[in-house]
Amino acid sequence: MVCMDKIERLKVFCLVAENKSFSQVAKLLNLPRSTITYAIQTLEKEYEVLLFYRTTRSVSLTHVGQDFYEEAQYLIKNLKDLNRFKTMSKKSGGKISIGMPQRIATQILLPCLNEYYKNYPDIQISLNSQDHYSHLMNEQLDCVVRVGNVQDEYLISRNIGNVKIKTYASPNYIDHYGLPRDVSDLETHIAVEYRVGKIQSDLATLHFKKNNVKVPYLVVVENSEAYLQAGLAGLGIIQIPEYDAYLYLQNNHLVDIFQNIEPQEVPIQMLFLDRKYRPQYFQDFIVWLKDILKQKLLILENL
Known part of the structure; x- marks a missing residue:
């Protein structure tokens, strides 16, 4: 395994973000693919963030990964410290991007958000309220609420009810x-x-x-x-x-x-891509949203 320092790993990260491929970067640098994978995993472990959504067919930056990319580019040029990302999971404020059907967004989530903000005033929520199925990777969403059966091997689902x-x-x-x-x-x-x-x-x-x-x-x-x-x-x-x-x-x-x-x-489900590195404020939002949906949607308890 090729030994890399932090700056070299950040350069590899930026190349993967720009090429959207681990394999292409491995060829570009004439390194084993496993070396590229290890460099990215080392950064994720060090800063406690998920940088890429990965499937067998595609690689794309997460919402946090996009911010990390911009900071990493700056650091490579100016050696600016990135340690602020390490404490992100413990912060009380941040951004949440969520997709859900239009009627659930307008009739349930939006009318309840003022109550939510009484306890979480520092959270920014980006809402994608389309009737078509929001794509987590393409639209950089943290979570999607879907009505109906979901068959996607790359998604982690949390069933709310029927x-x-x-x-x-x-x-x-x-x-x-x-x-x-x-x-x-x-x-x-x-x-x-x-x-x-x-x-x-x-x-x-x-x-x-x-x-x-x-x-x-x-x-x-x-x-x-x-x-x-x-x-x-x-x-x-x-x-x-x-x-x-x-x-x-x-x-x-x-x-x-x-x-x-x-x-x-039909089931109502919350969908995620990964369980790792979820900030506490996001975990709290998911618990709150699940309770609101069960209360407002006349949920049948797993019949």
């Missing part, structure tokens, strides 16, 4: 099309089509616990807010999480049209 996805229509829709009594009646009805990352189809699909039903549609939308508003406007039947329909049911803006049919249940 939510019911129920079937609703507005009173206007029911006045026009009637109230379906069973899924067999749906052939004379229409749904709102919700298309995010789906292949285009001439029919929408309504999902139930025991079967799926194809239904015609007139309107296609690409985000959850438009989907809900289309349902409220009477443009078709919609299926949304039970927690998101609660107020609209109370105000008689939506009707639960299949109360005797078992709905589909």
